[in-house]
Amino acid sequence: MAFEIPAVEISVNGASVTVDLDSPDLPEEITEDAISSGAYPYPKRMKGREYENTLEALQLELVKLQSWLQESGERAVLIFEGRDAAGKGSTISRFRQYLNHRHARVVALPKPSDTERGQWYFQRYTAHLPTAGEIVMFDRSWYNRAGVEPVMGFCTKEQSEQFLREAPQFEEMLVDEGIHFFKFWLNVSQEIQIIRFHDRRHNPLKRWKLSPIDIKALSKWDDYTNARNKMMEATHTKHAPWTIVRSNDKRRARINAIRHFLQSMAYEGKDDQIVSKTDPVILGSGPKFFNELGA
Numbered sequence: 173m174a175f176e177i178p179a180v181e182i183s184v185n186g187a188s189v190t191v192d193l194d195s196p197d198l199p200e201e202i203t204e205d206a207i208s209s210g211a212y213p214y215p216k217r218m219k220g221r222e223y224e225n226t227l228e229a230l231q232l233e234l235v236k237l238q239s240w241l242q243e244s245g246e247r248a249v250l251i252f253e254g255r256d257a258a259g260k261g262s263t264i265s266r267f268r269q270y271l272n273h274r275h276a277r278v279v280a281l282p283k284p285s286d287t288e289r290g291q292w293y294f295q296r297y298t299a300h301l302p303t304a305g306e307i308v309m310f311d312r313s314w315y316n317r318a319g320v321e322p323v324m325g326f327c328t329k330e331q332s333e334q335f336l337r338e339a340p341q342f343e344e345m346l347v348d349e350g351i352h353f354f355k356f357w358l359n360v361s362q363e364i365q366i367i368r369f370h371d372r373r374h375n376p377l378k379r380w381k382l383s384p385i386d387i388k389a390l391s392k393w394d395d396y397t398n399a400r401n402k403m404m405e406a407t408h409t410k411h412a413p414w415t416i417v418r419s420n421d422k423r424r425a426r427i428n429a430i431r432h433f434l435q436s437m438a439y440e441g442k443d444d445q446i447v448s449k450t451d452p453v454i455l456g457s458g459p460k461f462f463n464e465l466g467a
Contacts, residue, residue: 180390191366193373202363207420210361211465213453218423229446230430231270238271240439245304247351251313254358255396256386257368259422264309266426280311293317293335294342318403323395336406343412352437353412356429358419362393408458416461418454428455
């Protein structure tokens, strides 16, 4: 293991619980009824067969949509944000699984270089915006400056506040340019986040996903919540609203995120019966939905 992980104290339902990710087992307070933690409305994951059949039908619709994009020259940008281990990468993977990867790109940028730190903050992201017929999916985005950077001290308070003023203007420019623009926030409970971190720590195939920054985030749950709320209030706009997806169950999260995207696009050959409606207790819009969740 590349780095040590100290045990941390967290609060679960008002009680202090010690979490040691190096231990083979987690405390029952974390694992018991974990799916329904954080006021999640379902006690179990979506059944596997139902999920696979629904996902395949929706992925066929995504293939239709991509064909329409290429024929029409339309462009789409999808941003996926959320806490570490919320399921951003796996959701993007299901979006893109059967698409032509030449025209459906994923952007996951590393920390900025010295040159990039001297540029306008949005500059390194504009280089990855789509050309005609493309879908671009950002696995984290310019919203680093509203979340991890201020919480971890990687930017100043003034830089973060400037970002919150400028982001709606930048996004309005994208929409005015004709780009179909979507912002997804995948919301996960603290218990589920810890379980997923534990899995990454003990699964050799996933260990690379766990970083020292992830571990530091365990003790900064409330700080991230406050940063998220501030970000939502400042950047949930009519032209670029935030779509909230509750992701304790990754299956339901993926299905509802894909459905929302498909519903919002007027592509040829859409099967409305397959796309159907999103689950209103899983997917909602902006700060009001967070208030309804109590999350």
